Amino acid sequence: MAKIKGDIVINTERCKGCEVCIAACPFTVIAMSKDVNSKGYHFAMKVNDECTGCTNCAVVCPDGVITVYRAKVTTE
């Protein structure tokens, strides 16, 4: 079966931990880390596999730190 799959890569060093991306994701893919980056910000991270590559999180991120991938994949 062909299915659309998405993935995100967050530049965690550049994330400022504003949390604006979290509510933007329809599949609650993103949550905040317990750790902090070198600037001291808790950063956004991917916490499940539900990403569809809709780009919502990346579009709304004020610092443009999210890259989004999308592809059609076949599963049995």
Added chain:
Amino acid sequence: MEEQFEKIEIRKPENIVYKKTDLLVDRPLSYCPGCGHGTVHRMLMEVLEEMNIYEKTIGVSPVGCSVLAYDFLNIDMIGAAHGRAPAVATAVKRLWPDHFVFTYQGDGDLAAIGTAETIHACNRGENFTIIFINNGIYGMTGGQMAPTTLPGMRSSTSPYGRDVPTMGHPLKITELVAQLPGVHFVTRQAVHTPGNVRKTKKALRKAFELQKENKGVAFVEVVSNCNSGWKMTPVQANKWMEEHMFPFYPLGDIKVDGKLVEKKEMVDKE
């Protein structure tokens, strides 16, 4: 499921559907976490890139938090004195009429110290785009009251809230300039949700397309949060903005094709 997903491996360059444009520098932006300035910068650069006009565009940066816009936008930029960006942009556009010209200004810059420049450039019908970031406050200097500060809104110079009898009414400068015949397109947008960001981008695209037709000023207001000045988290500030700023500054088109939009349609529900 995790394993299967790992095997799929879609993190390949050909599968990228969204990535920050190179027209926005790779260095960190100086803005506070969650501030709308960065989002508007990015949408603006995406529009110039998609229209393929970035080599023929000259921007004028203001005084305010976005004073450093010249440093973040990888295009030709000029820094203007506080509030004077529309005067500088007038000169630039008249000297290079085949170039695309815009100002990028905060509410303190555009609606306080620069009121005269804003109104006269609009009234002359100069052929450039004005991008107006309204966060209801002087963000850069510590959150002082601006002409755009809402009634009752706290700021560092109205700590008990703006008292209209003593401090005056907020100025809806966007509705004001929409009255002027030199102004062709006026819209008010936001960038706190993905849907609003996409609409802002469309509005910016339209504003730059109109420069090709020399029809006069295209004015794009973006109501944005200044979470530091408002003393809230970014998420709280965006919620506060929806509840308090949008009723006073309703989103949607205000003037299209040189004609004022009927009030009913102006309130953009979504």
